[in-house]
């Protein structure tokens with residue numbers, strides 16, 4: 001059923017001599033062709049909502065590097081916008097949103113099933129990609145995990161420690177839980193439409209899972225991911241799900257079993273040899289080269305790439321960075337990483 005696409009074979013548990021490879025934020029500002037298309041779109045959100053241009057930037061890194069997978073070009077914050085939050089990107093400062101901190105703010109949000117008009121251009125991007133991608137390249141859809149998306153909705157911006165979200169959890173647990181439930185439900189609907197439009201695997205980005213500890217990790221990182229995975233697999237049997245509880249540390253252990261995801265994406269703070277022994281035992285893992293090597297390059301990049309490939313070589317593995325590539329990266333270093341993984 002996984003066919004011949006390497007990414008889908010790895011997600012189905014196959015061990016390969018050369019792992020499939022793609023890169024988080026592979027369509028991004030480090031590429032001159034991305035910057036040109038973004039300028040054509042005018043701004044980041046217009047790029048996300050213009051299907052032809054969003055498909056174009058998704059395809060750019062495939063053409064340039066021949067990655068084994070493409071990830072839909074969109075953003076995790078489009079979902080809160082579709083639920084009714086205001087969203088804008090302050091140049092050089094990252095995202096800004098209207099906040100959800102009171103019952104009245106929550107009551108103003110739309111129901112989960114009312115998101116699709118706003119998100120229709122995203123589904124159209126997926127349809128274009130599923131027609132235009134080379135036959136051996138898999139298409140990954142994605143969404144933010146409920147906790148991570150909630151941290152942005154509560155604070156109205158990115159925060160170093162997710163303080164406002166932790167504060168709301170402490171002050172009004174019913175409201176916090178209602179927001180997580182709404183996001184969980186909306187994420188199932190959003191990813192379902194991506195799958196129907198042609199996404200062949202989906203990834204849940206829980207970028208701020210690392211600030212959840214103890215029971216809170218179970219309740220807000222594990223449980224929403226488990227619910228979303230279970231609902232998707234009930235609707236689309238066999239759809240592979242990648243979970244990315246970034247900076248989960250020791251909580252990566254058992255995450256796949258507890259949630260039902262097919263693959264756990266590892267950030268670069270965990271040692272690959274440790275993760276092979278403790279996480280890959282349960283199935284496919286993705287990761288986890290430090291993105292800074294895409295800036296610094298050289299023999300260290302080659303050595304570290306080989307170390308990651310070797311550490312995960314005895315189980316199913318998708319080669320990737322431990323987090324997104326940064327705008328100051330050198331595309332030549334990306335090529336060097338790919339050549340090293342593919343043994344050239």
Ligand SMILES: Cc1c2[nH]c(c1CCC(=O)O)Cc1[nH]c(c(CCC(=O)O)c1C)Cc1[nH]c(c(CCC(=O)O)c1C)Cc1[nH]c(c(C)c1CCC(=O)O)C2
Pocket residue numbers: 023024025026027028029038044071072073074075076077094095142158205207324
């Ligand atoms: C937290 C988060 C966001 N967005 C995302 C996350 C989770 C992953 C992570 O931890 O990085 C996920 C995301 N964002 C983007 C994608 C597209 C697919 C990909 O190439 O990986 C994906 C999967 C495009 C983007 N999303 C954004 C850009 C840069 C926008 C630009 O072109 O100016 C891209 C290519 C903007 C964005 N979007 C977000 C932030 C905080 C920012 C600003 C930071 C920055 O500028 O890099 C929210």
